[in-house]
Amino acid sequence: MLHRSISHWRRALTAGQISPTELVQELDAAMRSKNPAVNAFISWDTEAALAEAAAADLSLPLGGIPIAVKDNICIQGQPTRCASRMLGNFKAPYDATAVCRLRAAGAVPFGRANMDEFAMGSAGENSAFGPTCNPADLQHVPGGSSSGSAAAVAAGMAIAALGSDTGGSIRQPASHCGVVGIKPTYGRISRYGLVAFASSLDQIGPITQNVEDAALLLNVLCGHDAADSTSSLHPTEDFTSALGSGVKGLRIGLPVEYTSAGNAPEVEAALQKAIRTLTEAGAEVVEVSLPHAEAVVSAYYIIACAEASSNLARFDGIRYGYRVPDSAGLSDLYSRSRGAGFGSEVKRRIILGTYVLSGGYYDAYYTKAQKVRALVAQDFTEAFKGVDLILGPVAPTPAPRLHDDSLTPLQVYLSDIYTIPANLAGLPAISLPVPGAGALPVGVQLLGPHFAETRLLGAAAALEAAWS
Amino acid sequence: MSTPGINVAYIARLAELELTPEETERFSRDLNQVLAHVAELDKWDTADVQPMYHPLPVFDAVRPDEPAPSLPREAALANAPQQQEGMFRVPKVVESAH
Structure with missing residues (x-):
């Protein structure tokens, strides 16, 4: 019953078939019954949600709709722990701009979604609050790092959720769980209040x-924010405006580099099905080339870890976060608080990031990676001269099994090869489930030029309609 | 780029990040493997390429310099592990020369 869309619930709410508080209670019941097995939520505050729901203005675009929020996006007065011991006692002193915008549209933030610690991971297993399981098969991972957001929506514990995407963390778990996930153009949504x-x-x-x-949701979330100097001044638009317009006449690029690699049969099947459907619907699918496709993982892990080592320097046990009870001076306090507060993958990435920024290695690694990043972005600029959108896989395989320790960190990093490019180039990209591609959910990805979300959503809606 | 091998214990000191001996050993192995892989970036000629530090062109993203309320002191201190008289409490910072 809770696998219904926002527009379904909006109709039910405005027709008086269900009240906003009843909807919160329905979700609370679903969380109580399903969360012990799925572990999609770290915490949820039903009392606060009921109070907000009781006051919800149904005339607003998302009036009375509860939205789950990833644990790294601040909700004032609620725990915002990034699934880390480091922030075990942290309560956000303010709302993230994205949360403010949800509230202003009448939505009710409800539920702190589990995640890989500080968004570092692709399986949802790097959480200090335990791994999330894939609702489609509890023996498998949901993907990550927005593991709880995707699993909650897939399990009917949330109508919709906010995630964050640094190298695929919205799109890959959406693909693994069989739901829709979109990473907008860099700058479309304010990052203020996103850890x-x-x-x-x-x-x-x-x-x-x-x-x-x-x-x-994009209609509500997008827009410039003075509190985030990187948020875009590009005008927003009605992102629903192309949902019925189909794909007739669109040119869709298929990167030759994306079909040759060792994709699982289910992933190939999903891709082929998307190509067939697009072609039947009047789009033209043509080959394109992204010559630097194989370099993206290396460039990404240097840049992402470098930025992370700098960003996570703020967790020093002074202003917030975990602090060892005793210390022999400031450096000892920093070092042991950070050592005890951070989990393994976070530490590994801080070490890598500190190394590539350290004296003698900065140019060889960090500057080199930023130059390769420019080449990757240039590949897309060239490709989009000839096509409207690009089609590709989301991940090379469906969701792996839980607790598979046979992979090295490098092997895990390499599985991000299809999602990283959109982040490096700042492009919008959507992951869309392909029904019947395998035993587990599998998605395909569409990427667009900067600020082409409306076109991207229109094409995704056409595929979705053809498959429903 | 050469891959001389990462000295994890040294980097951990730079990062003010205490590691267990087991973590130091494991990260050395993991990260040397990662660094050997990223060395492949050398095959791309980037001599005439400008590094891309931001995914979109950004120009002078500054706001008007107008006073506005900031987080109240109580809210800013609410998450501090230790506070005293409206301030963050820290261990002794100045150490005597030996």
């Missing part, structure tokens, strides 16, 4: 039951 991982790559975005819901 920073890699500031030149991070972007907030929605995870939803369908494409229309993603567009409805």
Whole structure:
């Protein structure tokens, strides 16, 4: 029953078939029954949500709609722990701009979604609050790092959720869980109140039951914010405006580099199905080339870890966060508080980031990676001269099994190859489930030029309609 | 770029990040493997390429310099592990020369 869209619930609410508080109670019941097995939520405050729901203005675009929020996006007065011991006692002193915008549109933030600690991971297993399981098969991971956001929407514990995407953290879990996830153009949504991982790559975005819901949420979330100097001044638009316009006449590029690699059969099947459907619907699918595709993982992990090592320097046990009870001076306090507060993957990335920024290595690694990043972005600029959108896989495989320790960190990093490019180049990209591609959910990805979200959503909606 | 091998214990001191001996050993192994992989970036000629520090062109993103309310002191201190008289409490910072 809770696998219904925002527009379904908006109709039910405005027709008086259900009240906003009843809707919160329905979700609370779903969380109580399903969360013990799925672990999509770290915490939820039903009392606060009921109070807000009781006051919800149903005339607003999202009036009375509860939205789950990833644990790295601040909600005033609520725990915002980034799934880390480091922030175990932290309560956000203010709302993130994205949360302010949800509230201003009448939505009710409800539920702190589990995640990989500080958004570092692709499986949802790097959480100090335990791994999240994939609702489609509890023996498998939901993907990450927005593991709880995707799993909650897939399990009917949330109508929609906010996630964040630094290298695929919205799109990959959406693909693994069988829901829709969009990373907007860099700068579309303010990052104010999003705990920073890699500031030149991070972007907030929605995870939803369908494409229309993603567009409805973007309508509310996008826009310039004086509190985030990187938020874009580009005008916003009605992102639902192309949902019915189909793909007839669109040219869709298929990177040759994306089909040759060792994709799982289910991933290939999903891609082929998307190509067939697009072609039947009147789009032209043509080959394009992204010559630097193989370099993206290396460039990304240097840049992301460098930025993370700088951003996470703020967690020093002084202003907020974990602090060892005793210390032999300031340096000892920093070092042991950070050592005890951070989990393994976060420490690994801080070390890598500190190394590539350290004296003698800065140019060889960091500057080199930023130059390769420019080449990756240039590939897309060239490709979009000939096509309107680009189609590709989201991840090379469906969701791996839980607790598979056989992979090295490098092997795990390499699985981000198809999602990283949109972050490096700042492009909008959407992950869309492909029904029937395998036993587990599998998605395909569409990427667009900067600020082409409306076109992207229109094409995704056409695929979704053809498959429903 | 050469991959001389990362000295994890030294980098951990730079990062003010205490590691266990087990973590130091494991991260050395993991990160040397990662660094060997990223050395492949050398194959791309970037001599005439400007580094890209930001995904979109950004020009002078400054706001008007107007006074506005900031977070109240109580709110800013609410998450501090230790506070005293409206301030963050820290260990002794100035250490005597030995």
